[in-house]
Amino acid sequence: MSGQRVAVLGAGSWGTTFAKILADGGADVAVWARRPELAREIRESKRNSDYLPGINLPRSLWASSRLDEVLEGREQVYVSVPSQSLRENLAAVRALLPDDAVVVSLMKGVEKGTRFRMSEVLEQELGVGPERIAVASGPNLALEIAREQPTAAVIASENHDTATRVALVATNPYFRSFVNTDVIGTEFGGVLKNLIAVAIGIVDGVGYGENTKASIITRGLAEMTDFAVAFGAQADTLRGLAGLGDLIATCGSSLSRNNTAGRLLGQGYSFSEVIKQMNQTAEGLSSVAPVLELALERGVEMPIVSQVAEVLAGTLAPRDIAPHLTTDPMPQGE
Ligand SMILES: NC(=O)C1=CN([C@@H]2O[C@H](COP(=O)(O)OP(=O)(O)OC[C@H]3O[C@@H](n4cnc5c(N)ncnc54)[C@H](OP(=O)(O)O)[C@@H]3O)[C@@H](O)[C@H]2O)C=CC1
Ligand SMILES: O=C(CO)COP(=O)(O)O
Numbered sequence: 001m002s003g004q005r006v007a008v009l010g011a012g013s014w015g016t017t018f019a020k021i022l023a024d025g026g027a028d029v030a031v032w033a034r035r036p037e038l039a040r041e042i043r044e045s046k047r048n049s050d051y052l053p054g055i056n057l058p059r060s061l062w063a064s065s066r067l068d069e070v071l072e073g074r075e076q077v078y079v080s081v082p083s084q085s086l087r088e089n090l091a092a093v094r095a096l097l098p099d100d101a102v103v104v105s106l107m108k109g110v111e112k113g114t115r116f117r118m119s120e121v122l123e124q125e126l127g128v129g130p131e132r133i134a135v136a137s138g139p140n141l142a143l144e145i146a147r148e149q150p151t152a153a154v155i156a157s158e159n160h161d162t163a164t165r166v167a168l169v170a171t172n173p174y175f176r177s178f179v180n181t182d183v184i185g186t187e188f189g190g191v192l193k194n195l196i197a198v199a200i201g202i203v204d205g206v207g208y209g210e211n212t213k214a215s216i217i218t219r220g221l222a223e224m225t226d227f228a229v230a231f232g233a234q235a236d237t238l239r240g241l242a243g244l245g246d247l248i249a250t251c252g253s254s255l256s257r258n259n260t261a262g263r264l265l266g267q268g269y270s271f272s273e274v275i276k277q278m279n280q281t282a283e284g285l286s287s288v289a290p291v292l293e294l295a296l297e298r299g300v301e302m303p304i305v306s307q308v309a310e311v312l313a314g315t316l317a318p319r320d321i322a323p324h325l326t327t328d329p330m331p332q333g334e
Contacts, residue, residue, distance in 0.1 A: 015080035023058035025172035083109025090125035108190035131159040137190035139249035156186035185237030194284030196220035198262035205266020
């Protein structure tokens with residue numbers, strides 16, 4: 001569906017990569033970068049040297065630091081800012097959002113304090129109904145995609161037509177979008193795999209091997225599924241690209257910022273030292289508290305995520321994470 005006029009809000013590694021995906025699929029894409037110098041670099045040099053070094057962006061890509069210029073006349077608006085900053089960013093978007101525009105979350109976090117998913121924050125702050133909201137999630141490490149290595153994603157919306165319209169635009173020869181109506185499962189899949197990737201990073205940093213990691217990934221998927229299903233997700237969604245697919249990609253790659261943050265913790269750096277060293281967004285570090293609060297609310301046990309929280313708090317030594325995979329003396333399960 002070439003020629004659709006779309007906007008991407010956020011020019012970090014994922015926003016810029018997603019803008020490239022859309023432009024390479026034939027869309028007319030405008031990107032909003034909060035820093036004018038980054039907008040200028042994308043617009044004039046077709047580069048984003050801070051976030052995607054060495055990547056040439058499509059010639060058609062346009063960028064500005066002015067929201068009004070970027071949003072004018074856009075039929076689809078993709079949002080990719082750090083989750084904890086979404087609500088404050090949307091205040092300026094509401095008045096400028098074109099009538100009938102579909103809004104797509106590319107983010108993988110839960111808001112601290114309120115514990116809302118990103119699609120819920122979009123609905124609340126933009127005054128847009130769920131039929132005009134979609135979420136995108138899957139095994140999507142930005143730099144691999146920017147290098148045009150093939151992958152796939154799920155586009156979910158409560159409205160099947162909305163998901164289909166977005167998926168048609170967010171598809172190109174190296175990126176395939178599948179359609180789903182399970183927004184909760186698709187969104188929580190992306191949030192939860194980040195937390196398991198932090199756990200994998202921790203045991204990697206400690207120096208444990210493949211058995212430990214395979215145990216954490218397998219039990220982590222069970223934990224992700226129990227949690228998401230308790231909130232109304234379909235278990236199948238967690239077995240698909242937005243769950244297992246993303247879990248494999250993120251747990252297996254040093255490109256993952258969540259995995260990297262975990263590795264630093266496993267090597268003995270404290271939470272505050274890790275924050276200082278990270279120059280990109282590791283959403284799992286912010287989502288761990290709201291996810292555990294939600295789990296408590298629904299009575300879902302999350303032993304791996306709980307241990308990640310304890311390592312972050314400094315109350316559990318990283319080397320002790322694996323033996324406590326469950327506190328149940330006789331655990332049932334696969
Ligand atoms: N990178 C990836 O591989 C993938 C990321 N995601 C998700 O995409 C979302 C965005 O992450 P990603 O692009 O990777 O992050 P990055 O750290 O690469 O970039 C963050 C971007 O957000 C901007 N930003 C930072 N703070 C604020 C703020 N308070 N208000 C507005 N903009 C801000 C930064 O601008 P500045 O440069 O000016 O600081 C930058 O453009 C996350 O939810 C992540 O989970 C999903 C799939 C893949
Ligand atoms: O979501 C991602 C891959 O699908 C990116 O993971 P990180 O945020 O850990 O880099």
